[in-house]
Amino acid sequence: MKDVSTKLVNAGKAEAQEFINTINPPLHRASTILFDSYADLLKSNAGEYDGIAYGLCGMAAQNSFEAAMAELEGAHGCKALQSGLAAITMVLMAYTKQGDHVLICDNVYGPTRSFCDKFLSKYGVEADYLPSDAGAEIAGCIRENTTLLFMESPGSNTLEIQDIPAITKVCQEKGVVSVLDNTWATPLYLNPFELGVDVSIQSVTKYISGHSDILLGTVSTNEQSWKAFESCYNIFETYAPQEDCYQALRGLRTLKVRLKAHEQSALEIAKWLEKHEMVESVIHPALANHPQHHLWKRDFKGASGLFSFTIKDEFENMDHGLFVDSLQLFGIGYSWGGYKSLITGGKLQRTNPFGYEGKTIFRLNVGLEDVEDLIADLKQGLDRLR
Ligand SMILES: Cc1ncc(COP(=O)(O)O)c(C=O)c1O
Structure with missing residues (x-):
């Protein structure tokens, strides 16, 4: 490489790939991820490549944070998104289609309600609001077309608690996906999956990050609910900023x-x-x-x-x-x-x-x-x- 332009583009690349065994994950900044071969590119084109094909697929800090959250919650899988609200809205889109009906507990975070009333309604999804202290009696509110029930327990302003196991039992019987915004308790003080919840949401912005300096959310699901969520997530090419995943992982440690x-x-x-x-x-x-x-x-x-x-x-x-x-x-x-x-x-x-x-x-x-x-x-x- 004689030409300075070529040197400027390629110099130092080999050294950058050296493995350094730090306690915390490396922070990658990337859109393009280079394939080892043309064969790998073709596999990726066909959706059969196992590695990371593009910056949106998640890199070390994100993968590490998602794996840590899934392990902590005992979830089948976890995905990080740009904010708690991004996590909430992605869940509401993943499990609904035109003509569906959803049940939302009355004490949910205001923008969760706004998304149902102002956005889902445009696509023919109807929302009804349950009392904030709902329990087994919600069985009477489930219709033929009810696909999702959203809890926030305790609610983040008025702190009412729902009878989560009673609600999830009814949801299981009726084939309704149960969702819990578990931000208040964090996975340390309440494990949604032990109480039969299908999908658990965290605004990582709050206790997990703990320092009021990032916005991030997670969605974790059990095995049964994973596919529907993952395919919606992939369609939107949602990603989580790597620096924020790094900070979230750091917050998790303490x-x-x-x-x-x-x-x-x-x-x-x-x-x-x-x-x-x-x-x-x-x-x-x-x-x-x-x-x-x-x-x-x-x-x-x-x-x-x-x-x-x-x-x-x-x-x-x-x-x-x-x-x-x-x-x-x-x-x-x-x-x-x-x-x-x-x-x-x-x-x-x-x-x-x-x-x-x-x-x-x-x-x-x-x-x-x-x-x-x-x-x-x-x-x-x-x-x-x-
Ligand atoms: C209970 C609850 N869930 C979700 C959110 C949204 O989180 P974010 O600020 O990360 O979008 C909030 C924000 O205040 C909240 O209180």
Whole structure:
């Protein structure tokens, strides 16, 4: 290679292919993946190539993260997607076709509902909303054309819990694919497949990544549901950014210790709020007065750090900015599961009657700060409101 242009294109390639045994997977940046031979290219053309044929097929960091998630959940397979919502929408598309009917629990993440109402409806898929504390009685809502039932348990704002085993039993009997958004519990505190769920979704953005710096989602399924999901996923040529898969894998390594700390601090704050004279109700599944506490005790191995509370009616019509804006340690912002404490607030609407109609629901993402500092911050904030 005499010409400098050729050198510029090819120099250093052999060295780049050296295997270096790092603890973490290598980060590849690639669209084209080179084949070893023309024969391999022809195999790929025919869909018979076993290796990675293109950048969209997933590289080391993605494959490693997906394999780790599948192992953790005991799933048949797992795919990473660009966000939790991308995971949700892909699932809703994978198991529906024109003329189908889906059942969605009322407390799902808002954009999950919007996708059903504004997008699936355009393709002739009808959605009905089940009460957030649904159980075996959902059998009566299943129609001939019902293909999918979507749960979020606990719901990420109002934290109602569904009777997952009772629902999945009915789904199995009626041939309906059961789906669970398991972001709140993570695979550590609830294993969807042990409770008969077919498809498990995680917004990896939350606890698994844990640092509020990436967006990523996963879909894991049992063996029976894998093919339908995989073929839809492949049609869309969806991919997950390799750097984000790397960060997610890094987050996974410390998930257990972080989650325990979130759990302990959140519970301590929830118990403190319960005793506060301005607080009406604290909505936390691990508290004995939570309406589905018995289900939480039966099905979950722990509680994460996201919960909500409401204030007494006499404070309802005040300027809540006095409280929220005065907080020093709770950032005001969406999403959760990260190390920094956050607060959101607002009124929510449901299709079915629900206990917090017209009430402002403050939601706390309890982070990894010192719990005494967090309590002191909430105390001074509530004092400002008073
Ligand atoms: C329960 C739940 N599922 C899914 C999502 C969507 O995740 P992402 O932000 O990764 O799209 C969210 C986001 O807040 C959520 O709360």
